[in-house]
Amino acid sequence: xxxxxxxxxxxxxxxxxxxxxxxxxxxxxxxxxxxxxxxxxxxxxxxxxxxxxxxxxxxxxxxxxxxxxxxxxxxxxxxxxxxxxxxxxxxxxxxxxxxxxxxxxxxxxxxxxxxxxxxxxxxxxxxxxxxxxxxxxxxxxxxxxxxxxxxxxxxxxxxxxxxxxxxxxxxx
Numbered sequence: 001x002x003x004x005x006x007x008x009x010x011x012x013x014x015x016x017x018x019x020x021x022x023x024x025x026x027x028x029x030x031x032x033x034x035x036x037x038x039x040x041x042x043x044x045x046x047x048x049x050x051x052x053x054x055x056x057x058x059x060x061x062x063x064x065x066x067x068x069x070x071x072x073x074x075x076x077x078x079x080x081x082x083x084x085x086x087x088x089x090x091x092x093x094x095x096x097x098x099x100x101x102x103x104x105x106x107x108x109x110x111x112x113x114x115x116x117x118x119x120x121x122x123x124x125x126x127x128x129x130x131x132x133x134x135x136x137x138x139x140x141x142x143x144x145x146x147x148x149x150x151x152x153x154x155x156x157x158x159x160x161x162x163x164x165x166x167x168x169x170x171x172x
Contacts, residue, residue, distance in 0.1 A: 014067055015070035016063065016066060016067060016070070020131065024059055024129050025056060025059050025060060025128070025129075027128040027136060028055040028058065028059035028060075028124070028125045028129065029052050029055065031055050031121070031124045031125070031128060031139075032051040032052035032053070032054060032055030032056060032121050032125065033048055033051070033052050034140050034144060035051045035055070035120060035121050035124065035140060035143055035144065036048040036049070036052060036117070036121070037144075038147045038148055038151075039051065039114060039147075044114050045111065046097075046101055046114045046118055050097075050118065050121075051118065051121040052121075054118050054121040054122050054125065055121040055122065055124055055128065056125060057090075057093075057122075057125065058094070058121070058123070058124075058125025059125040059126070059128040060125075060129065061086050061089060061090055061126075061129065062083075062086050062090075062125070062126050062129025062130055063129045065083050065085070065086040065129075066129070069082075086126065086129075087126060090122045090123075090125070091119075091122070094118055094119050094121075095119070097115075097118055098114075098115030098116070098119055099115070101114045101115045101118065102114075113147070117143070117147065120139065120143045123139065124136050124139050124140055124143070
């Protein structure tokens with residue numbers, strides 16, 4: 001078959017089924033939403049959109065890398081893609097964003113939790129892009145537990161870290 005119909009058919013010609021790609025990208029958005037929710041509720045600099053976009057971008061880079069690796073399998077060793085490089089690329093990109101979130105002022109360092117959350121969103125995005133949904137779920141639950149439970153521990157037991165809604169927007 002030639003012409004516009006054959007060209008349109010090749011648009012959806014992927015090694016990973018299109019529905020699976022959609023599921024991976026949606027899972028990354030959901031995980032990023034869950035991770036960014038606490039940051040949004042406490043008016044932190046990186047909230048829902050940032051965490052969702054970091055996770056989505058990481059998942060997309062992973063899916064594209066896997067597609068390229070699968071497409072290059074029949075082309076020989078010289079054209080073979082290295083899917084592990086995606087982890088390096090995502091880590092470097094998120095580290096750049098995280099560095100921008102960290103602020104040092106008069107000996108106080110702020111934004112580390114925000115940067116760490118974005119780093120986790122990137123890692124969770126890579127897991128989603130690889131189709132590792134159980135790993136994604138475990139990491140997301142653990143990440144939220146660390147953010148929420150440790151905040152409660154700091155506020156309740158240690159009497160530190162009042163919420164950002166009280167007028168102080170501190171972020172370790």
